Structures are given as structure tokens and as C-alpha cells.
Amino acid sequence: MDANLPTATSNCGAPNTGVLKLDGSVPVVEITGLWTKFGRTVVHQDLNLAIQAGEILSIVGGSGTGKTVLLRQMLGLEHPARGCVRVFGEDISEVDAGQLQKLRNHWGMLFQQGALYSALTVFENIAQPLRELHKIPEDLVRDVVLLKMNMVGLGPEHADKMPSDLSGGMVKRVALARALALEPQLLFLDEPTAGLDPDLSESFVALIKSLHRELGLTVVMVTHDLDTLFALSTRIAVLAEKHVIAIGPTRELLKIDHPFIKEFFLGDRGRRALEALDSSPPQPKAAPEQPLNQH
Ligand SMILES: Nc1ncnc2c1ncn2[C@@H]1O[C@H](COP(=O)(O)OP(=O)(O)OP(=O)(O)O)[C@@H](O)[C@H]1O
Numbered sequence: 001m002d003a004n005l006p007t008a009t010s011n012c013g014a015p016n017t018g019v020l021k022l023d024g025s026v027p028v029v030e031i032t033g034l035w036t037k038f039g040r041t042v043v044h045q046d047l048n049l050a051i052q053a054g055e056i057l058s059i060v061g062g063s064g065t066g067k068t069v070l071l072r073q074m075l076g077l078e079h080p081a082r083g084c085v086r087v088f089g090e091d092i093s094e095v096d097a098g099q100l101q102k103l104r105n106h107w108g109m110l111f112q113q114g115a116l117y118s119a120l121t122v123f124e125n126i127a128q129p130l131r132e133l134h135k136i137p138e139d140l141v142r143d144v145v146l147l148k149m150n151m152v153g154l155g156p157e158h159a160d161k162m163p164s165d166l167s168g169g170m171v172k173r174v175a176l177a178r179a180l181a182l183e184p185q186l187l188f189l190d191e192p193t194a195g196l197d198p199d200l201s202e203s204f205v206a207l208i209k210s211l212h213r214e215l216g217l218t219v220v221m222v223t224h225d226l227d228t229l230f231a232l233s234t235r236i237a238v239l240a241e242k243h244v245i246a247i248g249p250t251r252e253l254l255k256i257d258h259p260f261i262k263e264f265f266l267g268d269r270g271r272r273a274l275e276a277l278d279s280s281p282p283q284p285k286a287a288p289e290q291p292l293n294q295h
Pocket residue numbers: 038043061062063064065066067068069070
């Protein structure tokens with residue numbers, strides 16, 4: 001294909017049905033033939049990626065390889081120059097505002113800095129997605145917010161605090177409670193442990209792991225933190241040369257002879273993180289072991 005490909009519209013083939021497929025009968029996210037261009041710069045070139053229900057899929061790649069842009073395309077915040085992005089079976093670039101809102105009700109997003117509303121209390125921040133639905137009675141909103149706070153390890157005594165009164169770890173927990181407010185099937189995590197010290201980071205990873213298991217979530221994560229990456233991922237997609245060059249469980253990726261993979265996984269930091277993983281107690285598998293795909 002020509003790298004100077006003209007901008008084209010979505011390429012999913014079949015039109016949207018208006019019915020979200022939430023039963024795992026199709027990949028939760030399916031990206032095919034995706035091209036992203038900014039001016040003359042091609043960021044993604046014929047990129048393919050399928051994310052299955054129940055997995056924790058992490059996207060890694062060097063700086064500027066387009067991980068954030070890819071996440072934003074899955075959220076419908078940006079559209080590719082060409083190619084198809086389906087979420088729960090629907091072409092995200094073809095949905096109207098109503099359908100996009102319907103999709104949003106089935107996913108949660110944890111932004112890197114938490115992105116809490118600074119003028120709202122902890123309670124109000126977590127209540128906000130519930131109130132946007134305009135149909136939940138206030139006493140139910142209260143129960144759900146307190147339940148979500150409990151779920152992320154925050155007692156009710158924190159409900160009236162302002163974001164500025166919270167530690168970095170608490171901000172992440174509030175943001176996670178808000179992302180889970182509508183009981184989504186799909187959770188997007190952008191650098192979930194960035195800015196946390198090692199102890200807080202470890203306890204946040206343990207929280208995500210237990211919520212993933214208990215709630216049966218599908219998780220899509222972008223992280224540079226190797227400890228977080230190895231501790232959480234059921235599969236890792238490696239972005240290089242403008243597309244996904246390999247996807248599979250950590251141990252399988254290590255077998256691939258590619259300069260980025262060697263440097264990223266088997267450099268000093270990678271080796272230390274893998275040793276830490278090997279010395280930690282085994283965890284129950286959250287999703288069936290997946291084979292390796294190399295492209
Ligand atoms: N709105 C935009 N306009 C122009 N260029 C953009 C825009 N958004 C992203 N880019 C470019 O696209 C490329 C991919 O950006 P992106 O932020 O997705 O990379 P990344 O893999 O997340 O990088 P990092 O690991 O450093 O965060 C970069 O070269 C970036 O400068």
C-alpha cells in the first residue's frame with residue numbers, strides 16, 4: 001500500500017446494527033487495516049488488533065509510536081485516515097452522538113492524571129456519570145457511589161473531600177471508582193500507576209487485578225511501567241514499524257528476535273521486573289492462555 005494514501009472514510013464494510021454485542025461473541029475491540037496520518041507523517045500503517053473479552057491487553061511501543069492515539073481512536077475521540085475500529089461490534093467512526101453515549105456507558109476510562117473535577121467533591125466526581133443518565137434516583141446514586149468507593153478501598157469518610165485534599169494514590173482510586181460507576185464491561189487505563197511510589201503502585205495494581213477478576217472486565221492498558229505491565233497483562237501488543245508487530249503473553253514475546261522487543265523486555269529494567277514477577281506468588285489466570293501472533 002502507498003504511504004501517501006489519501007484520507008478515506010471508514011472501512012468497516014458492513015453498516016452498524018445499533019445493537020451492541022456485549023456477550024463476547026465478537027472481539028470487544030477490533031481494529032483492521034488502520035492508517036493514521038498527521039500531515040505527511042504516517043503513524044499507523046495497516047495496523048490490526050483484536051481484543052477479546054476478559055483479557056488485560058497492554059499496548060507497548062517506543063515513544064511516538066501512536067499508543068495514545070490508538071487509545072483515543074478506540075474511544076471515538078479521534079478517527080483514523082483509513083481502516084476500521086469496532087467496539088462491541090459497532091464501527092466507532094459511524095456512530096451518532098446517541099450511540100456513542102450508549103457505548104460510553106459500557107466502558108470506563110482512567111486517565112493518566114485521574115482527571116477529577118477539581119471543584120467537585122469525591123462523592124460528586126464519582127456520581128457524575130450516574131447523574132448524566134438523568135434517570136437514577138438520588139438515594140440510589142448515593143448507594144452506588146458509596147459501593148464504588150468501598151470497592152476501591154475508600155471509606156465513606158472521604159466522600160466530602162476535595163481532590164486537592166487527596167494523595168496521588170487516592171486520586172487514582174477515586175478516578176477508578178468513577179470509571180466503574182456505570183458497571184462497564186470494558187476499562188481503558190492510560191498509565192495507571194504513573195506518579196505513584198512503588199508501594200502505592202503495587203497496591204493499585206493489586207486492586208486492578210482483583211477488580212478485573214471479580215467484575216469480569218476486559219482491560220486495555222497503555223503503560224511504560226514494566227512492573228505494572230508484567231503484573232497485569234494477559235497479553236501484550238507490541239507497536240513498532242507503524243503496526244502491531246507481535247501480540248501474545250509476556251513469556252512468548254520474549255522469544256521474538258526483534259531489536260525493540262530485546263531492548264524493551266530484556267534490558268536492565270525489563271529483567272528486574274521479570275525477576276520480581278518470578279518471585280511473586282502465582283495468580284489465578286483471568287483469561288485463557290492465548291497463542292502468540294507475530295506480524
Ligand atoms: N493531534 C496531533 N497532531 C499532530 N500530530 C500528532 C497529534 N497527536 C499525535 N501526534 C503525533 O503522533 C505520534 C504518536 O503520538 P502518541 O502520543 O500516540 O505516541 P505515544 O506512543 O503515546 O508516545 P509516548 O509513549 O511518548 O506517550 C507522535 O509523533 C505525535 O507527535
